Amino acid sequence: MILQVQDLTKRFGGLQALTGVTFDLPEGQILGLIGPNGAGKTTLFNVINGVYPPTQGQVFFRGEDVTGKPSYEIARRGLARTHQVVRPLTDLSVRENVMVGACFGREHQHLRPAARLADEALTQVGLIDRADQPSGSLNVAQKKRLEMARALAAKPHLILLDEVLAGLNPSEIASMMATVRAIRDQGITILMIEHVMQAIMAISDRILVLDYGMLIAAGLPEEVANNPQVIEAYLGDPKMTAQLLAE
Amino acid sequence: MKACQTPGFWLPLVIVSVWGGVVLLIHQDTMRETAFILLMAVGLASSLNILLGYTGYVSFGHIVFFGLGGYTGFYLLSAQDWPLFAAAIGGGLLSALIAGLVGLAVLRLRGAYFALATIGINEAARAFVSNFEPYGGATGMFVNFSVYQKYGGPGPALWTTFIFLWITALAVLLVSYLVKHSRFGLGLLAIREDEDAAMVMGVKAPQAKTITYVISAFFPGVIGTLYFFKNGNIEPGDAFQLHMSIEMLVMVMLGGMGTVMGPLVGAAGYQWLRGYLLTSPIFKDLHLAVAGAMLLLIILFVPTGVVGWVRNHVRRLQKVLE
Numbered sequence: 001m002i003l004q005v006q007d008l009t010k011r012f013g014g015l016q017a018l019t020g021v022t023f024d025l026p027e028g029q030i031l032g033l034i035g036p037n038g039a040g041k042t043t044l045f046n047v048i049n050g051v052y053p054p055t056q057g058q059v060f061f062r063g064e065d066v067t068g069k070p071s072y073e074i075a076r077r078g079l080a081r082t083h084q085v086v087r088p089l090t091d092l093s094v095r096e097n098v099m100v101g102a103c104f105g106r107e108h109q110h111l112r113p114a115a116r117l118a119d120e121a122l123t124q125v126g127l128i129d130r131a132d133q134p135s136g137s138l139n140v141a142q143k144k145r146l147e148m149a150r151a152l153a154a155k156p157h158l159i160l161l162d163e164v165l166a167g168l169n170p171s172e173i174a175s176m177m178a179t180v181r182a183i184r185d186q187g188i189t190i191l192m193i194e195h196v197m198q199a200i201m202a203i204s205d206r207i208l209v210l211d212y213g214m215l216i217a218a219g220l221p222e223e224v225a226n227n228p229q230v231i232e233a234y235l236g237d238p239k240m241t242a243q244l245l246a247e
Numbered sequence: 248m249k250a251c252q253t254p255g256f257w258l259p260l261v262i263v264s265v266w267g268g269v270v271l272l273i274h275q276d277t278m279r280e281t282a283f284i285l286l287m288a289v290g291l292a293s294s295l296n297i298l299l300g301y302t303g304y305v306s307f308g309h310i311v312f313f314g315l316g317g318y319t320g321f322y323l324l325s326a327q328d329w330p331l332f333a334a335a336i337g338g339g340l341l342s343a344l345i346a347g348l349v350g351l352a353v354l355r356l357r358g359a360y361f362a363l364a365t366i367g368i369n370e371a372a373r374a375f376v377s378n379f380e381p382y383g384g385a386t387g388m389f390v391n392f393s394v395y396q397k398y399g400g401p402g403p404a405l406w407t408t409f410i411f412l413w414i415t416a417l418a419v420l421l422v423s424y425l426v427k428h429s430r431f432g433l434g435l436l437a438i439r440e441d442e443d444a445a446m447v448m449g450v451k452a453p454q455a456k457t458i459t460y461v462i463s464a465f466f467p468g469v470i471g472t473l474y475f476f477k478n479g480n481i482e483p484g485d486a487f488q489l490h491m492s493i494e495m496l497v498m499v500m501l502g503g504m505g506t507v508m509g510p511l512v513g514a515a516g517y518q519w520l521r522g523y524l525l526t527s528p529i530f531k532d533l534h535l536a537v538a539g540a541m542l543l544l545i546i547l548f549v550p551t552g553v554v555g556w557v558r559n560h561v562r563r564l565q566k567v568l569e
């Protein structure tokens with residue numbers, strides 16, 4: 001198991017964002033994480049990669065207990081992520097952004113090899129033409145790709161993708177999906193949050209469903225799609241329900 | 248070394264080398280005094296820029312390192328009879344040590360909280376030194392005349408001090424360039440842009456910020472020792488002047504924060520203006536108000552400073568002005 005999450009609980013003051021979340025992620029898989037808005041998906045990422053310490057519970061990454069370790073510590077062990085709300089290093093060029101990933105990620109590269117890795121990652125996500133532009137000048141779809149490239153350049157064992165398809169048009173979604181598959185084929189394990197139901201159902205080996213901070217279902221995509229509890233969780237959101245039932 | 252071929256590397260060093268060399272050749276006391284103030288401004292502004300420009304942390308009370316280092320170096324050379332060079336390094340190391348000790352705590356604060364904390368450190372240091380008997384308490388210390396004899400009398404001692412300051416200013420510019428163009432520096436720029444995102448990518452922000460704070464505190468300590476040795480005396484009111492802190496900020500912002508050349512340009516520009524204002528009767532008592540107003544105008548209208556503005560508008564100069 002590359003990632004083991006045990007009984008993870010996170011409280012923000014009076015708000016219980018996660019309650020007793022437990023799951024395992026075997027190496028080489030794509031695990032999809034779905035759930036209504038505010039279910040706690042992003043918070044789960046934040047606790048796994050050390051942005052917040054958990055209130056309770058444990059996280060094991062490649063067999064080692066990383067619970068409560070700072071995010072840079074976990075990044076260096078080979079866990080990279082993208083942000084749902086993109087966070088480019090605005091005044092740095094696109095290439096420099098990605099070099100940060102390569103320089104401080106798992107391989108801790110020197111500047112020159114980092115620049116080469118950055119160009120490789122930018123080529124893979126289709127952003128190499130923009131390498132010398134300031135990252136602030138990219139549009140949202142490009143910034144999502146930049147987030148991916150930064151994570152890839154770190155040469156991680158596991159990558160957490162937070163809604164990389166949101167806000168993209170159908171052709172952008174298709175090419176992003178191809179990129180995600182290519183990343184998995186490189187041997188990188190993927191945990192991804194997604195709202196685009198068709199896409200996540202098609203690409204994931206397994207699916208987790210989070211609702212009000214609790215895991216309400218886990219299994220193969222088709223099992224999850226027909227789970228009455230999952231359909232009920234989505235009932236508050238007619239658009240989502242329609243998407244889910246369309247599967 | 249590849250860096251030697253890029254103008255961004257050698258241009259600031261050549262400017263300061265030539266200029267110091269010319270002053271040495273002409274060998275005139277008034278010119279040396281002007282150049283001393285200017286080199287001091289370059290050194291202080293560049294030191295602050297290593298923190299402010301690369302990490303984005305605004306140290307409002309950075310002058311504390313000039314004061315504490317200056318006091319310590321002054322004590323070492325006047326009371327302990329250390330040679331000037333060693334005393335200056337000693338002053339720098341004391342400043343660096345203090346920065347290392349307080350750094351981890353205050354660098355946890357962000358934005359205005361950090362800026363306020365640095366002012367607090369300056370005021371606390373002033374209060375401490377005013378009551379610290381080995382440093383002469385509220386009256387401060389004087390250089391015993393015999394100390395100058397080691398350098399061949401007061402005149403040659405001033406020239407020796409000038410040469411040390413010249414070398415120090417060159418060292419700050421060199422370190423500034425090397426930091427900016429290293430992996431460590433890339434981590435600092437990432438912290439400046441988005442500290443949390445930087446940490447998620449693996450940048451050890453607490454450690455990197457503390458090291459940077461230490462570097463940017465070391466040189467003001469060296470410069471403080473040289474300055475107060477040149478003056479012949481030191482007292483709390485001169486060592487911890489908050490308005491000098493503000494002037495350091497103005498110089499960095501005027502020239503362009505985050506660039507190697509910026510603090511050099513900003514220091515020269517500001518000192519020129521300041522000299523002009525000091526001689527004009529209307530502005531004589533207002534130069535600090537003018538500095539504050541300038542800071543405001545720069546932040547509002549040219550936040551990237553002179554060098555940043557030129558870099559953005561004349562693409563060909565980007566490799567020349569780092």
Ligand SMILES: Nc1ncnc2c1ncn2[C@@H]1O[C@H](COP(=O)(O)OP(=O)(O)O)[C@@H](O)[C@H]1O
Nearest residue numbers: 012015017035036037038039040041042043044
């Ligand atoms: N830093 C925080 N402080 C307080 N509440 C938070 C914080 N981060 C997230 N939350 C709350 O936790 C809940 C889950 O949010 P989030 O994990 O972003 O949901 P999702 O990604 O599933 O849409 C929300 O109610 C949100 O407001």
Ligand SMILES: [Mg+2]
Nearest residue numbers: 041042043084
């Ligand atoms: Mg979210």
